[in-house]
Amino acid sequence: MTALRVPARPDSGDASPQPIPWRRMAGVTWRQHRIALGGVAVLLGALAVWLWRMGVPLHQAYAAAVACHPAASAACQDLVVGFSSSADGHFMGSKGPGGVLLQVLPALIGAFAGAPVLARELETGTFRFAWTQGFVRWRWALAKLVLLAVVLAVATAAFGALVAWYFQPYGGASPQVPGLFENSPFGDLFSLREVTFPAWTVAAFAIAALAGMLIRRVVPAIVATLTVCAGLAFATAGLLREHYLTPLVTTAVSLPGASTAWVIGQWSTLNGRFAYAGDPPLNLVNQYCGSSSGAKSGPPGAVFTQCLAPHGYVQWASYQPASRLWPFQWIEGGWLLALSALLIAVTVLLVQRRAA
Amino acid sequence: MTALTTPSRPDSEDDADPRPLPWRRMAGVTWRQHRIALAGVAVLLGALAVWLWIQGTSVHHAWDAATACHPAFSPACQDAATAFNSTWDLMSIPAILLQVVPALIGAFAGAPVLARELETGTFRFAWTQGFDRWRWALAKLAALAVVLAAAGVAFGALVSWCYQPFSAAGNQDPAVYGNTPFAVVFSLREVTFPAWTLAAFATGALAGMLIRRVVPAIVASLAVYAGLAIAAAGLLREHYLTPLVTSSPNVPGTAWLLGQSWTKDGRFAFAGNPPASLLNQFCSFTQSPGGKGGGPGGGPSSSVNPFAQCLAPHGYTMWTSYQPASRFWPFQWIEGGWLLALSALLIAATIWLVRRRAA
Numbered sequence: 001m002t003a004l005r006v007p008a009r010p011d012s013g014d015a016s017p018q019p020i021p022w023r024r025m026a027g028v029t030w031r032q033h034r035i036a037l038g039g040v041a042v043l044l045g046a047l048a049v050w051l052w053r054m055g056v057p058l059h060q061a062y063a064a065a066v067a068c069h070p071a072a073s074a075a076c077q078d079l080v081v082g083f084s085s086s087a088d089g090h091f092m093g094s095k096g097p098g099g100v101l102l103q104v105l106p107a108l109i110g111a112f113a114g115a116p117v118l119a120r121e122l123e124t125g126t127f128r129f130a131w132t133q134g135f136v137r138w139r140w141a142l143a144k145l146v147l148l149a150v151v152l153a154v155a156t157a158a159f160g161a162l163v164a165w166y167f168q169p170y171g172g173a174s175p176q177v178p179g180l181f182e183n184s185p186f187g188d189l190f191s192l193r194e195v196t197f198p199a200w201t202v203a204a205f206a207i208a209a210l211a212g213m214l215i216r217r218v219v220p221a222i223v224a225t226l227t228v229c230a231g232l233a234f235a236t237a238g239l240l241r242e243h244y245l246t247p248l249v250t251t252a253v254s255l256p257g258a259s260t261a262w263v264i265g266q267w268s269t270l271n272g273r274f275a276y277a278g279d280p281p282l283n284l285v286n287q288y289c290g291s292s293s294g295a296k297s298g299p300p301g302a303v304f305t306q307c308l309a310p311h312g313y314v315q316w317a318s319y320q321p322a323s324r325l326w327p328f329q330w331i332e333g334g335w336l337l338a339l340s341a342l343l344i345a346v347t348v349l350l351v352q353r354r355a356a
Numbered sequence: 357m358t359a360l361t362t363p364s365r366p367d368s369e370d371d372a373d374p375r376p377l378p379w380r381r382m383a384g385v386t387w388r389q390h391r392i393a394l395a396g397v398a399v400l401l402g403a404l405a406v407w408l409w410i411q412g413t414s415v416h417h418a419w420d421a422a423t424a425c426h427p428a429f430s431p432a433c434q435d436a437a438t439a440f441n442s443t444w445d446l447m448s449i450p451a452i453l454l455q456v457v458p459a460l461i462g463a464f465a466g467a468p469v470l471a472r473e474l475e476t477g478t479f480r481f482a483w484t485q486g487f488d489r490w491r492w493a494l495a496k497l498a499a500l501a502v503v504l505a506a507a508g509v510a511f512g513a514l515v516s517w518c519y520q521p522f523s524a525a526g527n528q529d530p531a532v533y534g535n536t537p538f539a540v541v542f543s544l545r546e547v548t549f550p551a552w553t554l555a556a557f558a559t560g561a562l563a564g565m566l567i568r569r570v571v572p573a574i575v576a577s578l579a580v581y582a583g584l585a586i587a588a589a590g591l592l593r594e595h596y597l598t599p600l601v602t603s604s605p606n607v608p609g610t611a612w613l614l615g616q617s618w619t620k621d622g623r624f625a626f627a628g629n630p631p632a633s634l635l636n637q638f639c640s641f642t643q644s645p646g647g648k649g650g651g652p653g654g655g656p657s658s659s660v661n662p663f664a665q666c667l668a669p670h671g672y673t674m675w676t677s678y679q680p681a682s683r684f685w686p687f688q689w690i691e692g693g694w695l696l697a698l699s700a701l702l703i704a705a706t707i708w709l710v711r712r713r714a715a
Contacts, residue, residue, distance in 0.1 A: 081632055100449055100452040101453075103453070112575060116571060279439075285432065
């Protein structure tokens with residue numbers, strides 16, 4: 001009987017052998033996903049070089065226009081015109097489609113990097129090998145997902161910083177220099193900055209990993225991820241974002257920081273009671289503003305407000321000031337990261353529960 | 357010995373070359389293999405079409421109200437024009453985002469056609485059937501291309517209808533949009549939408565044949581498509597026909613302005629907008645050069661250049677090169693034509709590769 005006893009190692013309860021250390025998974029993850037990571041690096045790198053090459057002359061023109069001293073002089077006006085025309089025209093300019101098209105990047109990166117992590121193993125059957133190694137399979141899934149998510153988040157945070165830098169001159173109006181852009185920081189680019197770009201990418205990645213675990217085929221999982229991301233992005237931009245913090249309400253005709261604020265809604269009151277929302281109805285305009293043939297000289301709301309004010313109408317506007325950019329960034333980044341963590345947890349739970 | 361001769365069928369003289377299966381048999385095979393992809397395309401385009409239909413109805417209502425309104429400068433009509441112009445706020449971002457739809461459809465439908473068979477090994481079965489393998493590839497690619505093109509034409513027609521008011525020429529009300537049809541969804545119309553979809557589909561098929569894996573082939577065709585679309589919009593499109601050049605300051609607001617240059621006494625003076633030093637010298641008004649960022653396509657367009665009026669008495673002549681809006685359909689057919697030729701070439705190359713590849 002003694003011959004059958006194997007000499008026990010000092011630390012081994014045989015039923016639960018010491019697990020393989022986590023850091024061993026780094027090499028496995030790298031070898032399995034280096035092509036995907038290389039693709040992300042090439043894509044972001046090419047876009048970064050392009051943004052950098054367009055951004056440097058833009059920033060130089062902007063700095064020259066701002067630094068020019070008597071701002072009303074002809075030379076300074078030339079600099080402002082030069083900056084505006086160079087900033088306006090091209091593909092990534094304020095009238096170009098580039099800023100909107102960049103919105104698809106987080107969804108594409110997340111979907112193509114996240115869906116194959118589990119779906120490819122399940123589709124080709126290699127999960128039978130991978131899940132029977134010494135590294136327990138839920139730890140295997142968790143290690144791969146967390147590593148890839150961290151790498152993607154770091155890369156996209158750097159890219160988001162570059163995007164924020166590039167578009168700085170478009171929101172950089174200064175009161176001394178007339179004629180510069182002053183776009184609201186809550187515009188199209190809100191979701192492409194340092195905080196929100198990695199948050200959206202990681203959310204798309206987590207959605208893709210879960211879709212891959214549920215659907216078990218790579219291409220349908222990618223398609224499902226793109227669909228869910230599109231729905232989530234539209235819902236966030238259209239419905240959710242304006243409610244992150246309670247909007248401020250003012251009766252001032254011109255808002256403080258007029259065009260950098262994000263105007264949520266406008267309505268008017270008469271003698272303290274609600275009168276109408278948005279622009280005034282036609283009969284009021286015809287009654288009180290009949291002779292205002294100069295209605296095109298300004299934004300129509302302001303003109304109507306001026307001619308209706310003597311008759312007791314007060315216009316209210318609710319808005320988010322530009323100073324709330326960073327709280328909004330962290331709120332959006334926070335809930336997206338929480339959502340991502342939840343989705344990754346669900347994925348790992350499904351991996352653990354699935355009958356091999 | 358006579359027992360070994362098999363009775364020959366009346367029509368088969370040479371057994372080495374049996375009569376090939378009829379082409380139409382491939383329709384069923386193609387449908388069964390790609391019905392999920394086709395259903396996905398149908399769901400995507402259908403959902404977008406419903407949304408476009410709802411939005412387009414309200415855009416057309418606002419447009420009708422703005423144009424039917426009679427004394428065009430009355431406050432009521434200004435209000436109607438403002439209401440119509442504000443619909444652009446909602447429609448401008450979809451106009452850009454819709455550009456990715458042809459790429460996604462083409463890549464996801466085209467890349468798996470060959471790559472999935474090659475990746476999973478089922479090509480060994482498919483290519484050894486009675487149907488020759490190059491005919492098998494040609495039949496599948498052509499059938500899918502025709503279906504995608506038909507769906508693309510229908511969807512492009514809907515996009516055209518939905519965005520038509522924003523570039524409607526000849527309206528009398530100066531306050532509503534008169535954008536050039538070249539700027540608003542040019543590549544999403546009846547001709548160009550199916551053409552771009554087919555180009556992406558053919559790129560995906562060829563990439564799948566070359567790379568032999570589905571997901572990398574999708575990524576490659578998306579990358580190629582992005583490069584092609586940016587090159588076409590940024591460099592190629594304005595050269596389809598030689599632009600017209602005029603010295604009249606009255607260029608129609610629906611024309612596509614390509615560039616402005618100024619001459620003084622017959623010699624080149626400067627390009628683009630006049631320098632402010634010149635304006636301060638000759639023009640009395642104060643201009644505000646930088647606008648706030650508007651949507652693509654800009655706001656209501658003013659057709660008369662104010663600089664030209666005040667600089668003209670001092671000997672400066674403004675030359676504008678532009679593409680008139682009447683060239684819209686020639687441009688559509690030129691773009692559609694070269695994209696179709698490119699697609700046919702790519703599909704031919706794919707089939708040639710299928711035929712040459714050692715099984």
